[in-house]
Amino acid sequence: MSWDTLIRPDLEPMRVYQPGLRGSEVRERSGMERVLKLSSNEYPAGPVPTALAAIREVAPHLNRYPDGSCRELRRRLKCHWGVDERFISVGNGSNELLRLMGQAVLRSGDEVVYAWPSFVVYPMVAAMFGATPVPVPLNACQAHDLDAMLAAVTDRTRLLFLCNPNNPTGTIYGQKAFERFMAAVPDHVLVVADEAYFEFVTDEDYANAADYFDGERPLAVARTFSKIYSLAGLRVGYAFMPAPLALAVDKLREPFNVNSVAQIAAAYSLDDQDEVLRRREENQEQKTYLYACFDRLGVRYVESHANFVYFMTERPVEVFEALLAEGVIARDFGNAPALRLGVGTPEDTALTIAAFEKVAARLGSI
Numbered sequence: 495m496s497w498d499t500l501i502r503p504d505l506e507p508m509r510v511y512q513p514g515l516r517g518s519e520v521r522e523r524s525g526m527e528r529v530l531k532l533s534s535n536e537y538p539a540g541p542v543p544t545a546l547a548a549i550r551e552v553a554p555h556l557n558r559y560p561d562g563s564c565r566e567l568r569r570r571l572k573c574h575w576g577v578d579e580r581f582i583s584v585g586n587g588s589n590e591l592l593r594l595m596g597q598a599v600l601r602s603g604d605e606v607v608y609a610w611p612s613f614v615v616y617p618m619v620a621a622m623f624g625a626t627p628v629p630v631p632l633n634a635c636q637a638h639d640l641d642a643m644l645a646a647v648t649d650r651t652r653l654l655f656l657c658n659p660n661n662p663t664g665t666i667y668g669q670k671a672f673e674r675f676m677a678a679v680p681d682h683v684l685v686v687a688d689e690a691y692f693e694f695v696t697d698e699d700y701a702n703a704a705d706y707f708d709g710e711r712p713l714a715v716a717r718t719f720s721k722i723y724s725l726a727g728l729r730v731g732y733a734f735m736p737a738p739l740a741l742a743v744d745k746l747r748e749p750f751n752v753n754s755v756a757q758i759a760a761a762y763s764l765d766d767q768d769e770v771l772r773r774r775e776e777n778q779e780q781k782t783y784l785y786a787c788f789d790r791l792g793v794r795y796v797e798s799h800a801n802f803v804y805f806m807t808e809r810p811v812e813v814f815e816a817l818l819a820e821g822v823i824a825r826d827f828g829n830a831p832a833l834r835l836g837v838g839t840p841e842d843t844a845l846t847i848a849a850f851e852k853v854a855a856r857l858g859s860i
């Protein structure tokens with residue numbers, strides 16, 4: 495028996511998703527007590543108190559399977575967003591929904607358009623289902639070039655991912671540009687707006703795709719509880735999508751894809767919007783301190799609408815390692831001349847700034 499003949503040969507060029515370094519890994523390796531994990535765009539504090547209380551309540555009932563249809567969470571999302579439950583799918587992280595939407599629409603030979611650099615999962619979804627990835631470079635401001643993305647659409651394009659704000663650059667596109675884009679994109683293309691970081695955005699021109707969702711046209715909006723709601727470890731995300739697509743996703747998902755702890759924690763997290771607002775404001779404030787530090791040190795960066803900052807460096811490997819030696823875990827992108835840094839608590843920011851100052855002094859520049 496040969497694994498080469500048994501396993502699909504088209505999986506061969508695919509790479510396994512590489513998460514950022516874990517804090518515990520770095521602590522063990524370096525012996526440092528204090529390590530700042532700023533590599534995965536997580537929120538730096540734990541879940542909101544209403545979610546923690548709900549998690550404790552559900553624990554004694556974990557002998558039961560979860561609600562396979564996430565009824566209560568979908569009902570609460572409906573009340574919160576005013577979007578009918580028929581249009582709401584819940585996933586084991588929004589990542590699962592990105593994949594399931596791909597699985598629902600992609601046939602071998604189809605094309606998947608997405609901006610690049612952006613979330614690495616988009617080309618992975620294309621590859622999983624035998625589709626051709628079509629990356630479209632970001633513009634000079636490191637933002638989506640929606641006109642170029644439109645120009646990349648062909649008769650074979652089936653799926654187009656938008657990432658707003660974009661991971662890793664933190665840039666957004668505005669309402670006019672999005673409206674022009676949606677008016678021009680042909681309806682044989684499913685547009686998936688991935689808004690994993692939208693709760694952090696304060697810019698009023700932000701094009702929130704949910705405002706354009708009508709349940710008819712082929713537009714889906716993916717969101718997550720992993721970021722501002724601090725539930726990354728539980729894996730729960732949701733998406734608004736037209737009912738026929740939601741039905742297809744329902745057919746493809748596992749019977750109990752979202753565990754009961756995640757469902758209840760997500761549902762109760764929605765109750766604490768004061769805390770969401772506070773987190774958004776604190777995130778904004780911390781970014782201004784990071785920018786001031788970068789300005790002082792002459793580091794070029796992209797102003798971010800999310801909870802991470804993309805900064806340029808000619809020697810990413812050296813800078814990454816030097817930050818690590820100071821206990822700061824950034825995110826690297828191989829040899830790309832940039833790194834991404836998550837925004838932490840005020841205390842994290844002070845430690846991060848001190849680390850950057852030390853690294854700049856040691857290396858001469860960043």
Ligand SMILES: Cc1ncc(COP(=O)(O)O)c(C=O)c1O
Pocket residue numbers: 534535586587588589590613657661688690717718719720726729730731
């Ligand atoms: C742009 C983007 N979309 C989706 C996800 C996946 O989030 P989830 O934890 O909901 O699967 C991430 C996670 O980092 C992300 O950056």
